[in-house]
Amino acid sequence: MGCVRIVGATVVDGSGRDPADLEVTIEDGLITQVGPDGGSGERLDAGGLTMTPGLIDAHVHLGLSSPIQPQFSFQISAAEIAADIFATAGGALDAGFTTVRDTGGIDGGVVTTIAKGKVRGPRVLSCGPVQCQTGGHGYYGADWEPTELWSSHHLPGLCALSMMSGNAAELRANVREAFRRGASFLKLCVTGGVVGAHDRLTDTQFTVEEIAVAVEEATARGTYVTVHAHNNEGIRNAIEAGVRCVEHGTDIDESTAILMATRDVALVPTFAVVEQLLHNTAGAGLGESTRDRVQGVRERMTQALAAAKEAGVRIGLGSDLIGPVQDRRGEELALRAALETPMDALVAATKTNAEILGLSGEVGVIAPGMQADLVLWDGDPLQDPKIFANPANAIVVVQAGRVVKDLR
Incomplete structure (x- = not known):
């Protein structure tokens, strides 16, 4: 894609500023000019559409794109798992998500x-x-299966759900192995979870000293640790150990939120997966027991979001969708818009997520010098945030200056 002027769109630049009718010029994959007159170049007519930055989902599971229980019990071939992973990846792009954090x-x-x-x-x-x-x-191995066999189910280069550590030394070895395989950050589970086999939401997992080992290894590579965490005790352990981000954060209270803000620890709430597991548990390939575990999580996560916002925590956005039904990834923005404002949801999914992912200055806002990751929406999602939820409303998707979807 050479020099292209996108004209006629209402631009919502991701910074939180009010929308404006601006031309955006793209050249060599970058935004070169934003203004009333974008200069010369091929003209792309976007009249009547709304432009936003490419959306960012800070909590995805591309590797869990097949029915969950059959995949965890190894009833699905590597070929089918790969097909499901790549279909989900393409679907994310078609939904307007140009960057994801797996x-x-x-x-x-x-x-x-x-x-x-x-x-x-x-x-x-x-x-x-x-x-x-x-x-x-x-950990989702059978009760009878020795733990050490769990990693034998990894499919090198394709699929590797989790690694088990019994102490700090094993954790250090495992995180080094994760980096060897190409990880760009680390994620630890420091509490139980909703889709669990041997744990409860109230459980804490890993000690402060163990979590600190992962932080040390990440810091040595110029990156960070985020943690799956629902309860306050686990979150506080992780903060003490030096992590930079918390996923879910279901039971965050006022004092924990203040601690997160003081230590500049970000939060990525995940509402879409809660709705998914409440209303379509079978569609994710999970049993009804999962629905029982998720009861009450939505209400508590809503309260946690409010506490974090009041404390000034940096709050991103993630869908956490699992299983084969991941086509409505933008539902997370619609859910957040109902709890905050549509602009808040968009900024969380663009500018703030870019900051959390370490991509600030590259993506997340529409400004000169940034990567040309853009979405043109049919309608105004700030007036009707449900527009974000339907991939058909993402009329044009541009990634690094290249049109990857065009329904005009």
Whole structure:
């Protein structure tokens, strides 16, 4: 794509500023000019459409794109798992998500295959396999199966859900292995979870000293640790150990929120997966027991969001969708818009997520010098945020200056 002027769109630049009718000029994959007159270049008519930055989902599981229980019990072939992963990646792009942070399930080969353009998909940052306590959240082996056999189910280059550590030394070895496989950050499970086998939401997992080992290894590589965490005790352990981000944060209270703000620890709430598991548990390939575990989580996560916002915590946005039904990824923005404002949801999914992912200055806002990741929407999602939820409303998607979807 050479020099292109996108004209006629109402631009919502991701910074939180009011929308404006502006021309945007793209050249060599970058935004070169934003203004009333974008200068010369090929004209792309976007009359009547709304332009936003490419959306960012800070909590995805591309590697969990098949029915969950059959995948966890190894009833699905590697070929089918790969097909499901790449279909989900393409679907994310079609929904307007040009960048995603994979928080566990894929191995490095998926990231590089998408980056090479061999399959359609967003820019992917990945933690590789999730780091888990022996028998803790993220372990789904049969009760009779020895823990050491769990990793034998990994599919190198494709799929690696989690690694088990029984102590700090094992965790250090496992995080080094994750980095060897191409991880760009780390994720630890420090509490139980909703889709759990051997744990409860109230459980804490890993000690402060153990979590600190992962932080030390991440820091040595110029990156960070985020944690799956629902309860305050686990969150506080992680903060003390030096993590930079908390996923879910279901039970965050006022004092924990203040501690997060003081230590500049970000939060990524995940409402879409809660709705998914409440209303379509079977569609994710999970049993009804999962629905029982998720009861009350939505209300508590809503209260946690309010406490974090009041304390001034940096709050991103993630869908956490799992299973084969991941086509309505933008539902997360619609859910957040109902709890805050549509502009708040958009900024969380663009500018703030870019900051959390370490991509600030590259993506997340529409400004000169930024990557040309853009979406043209049919209608005004600030007036009707449900527009974000339907991929058909993403009329044009531009990734790094290249049109990857065009329904005009």
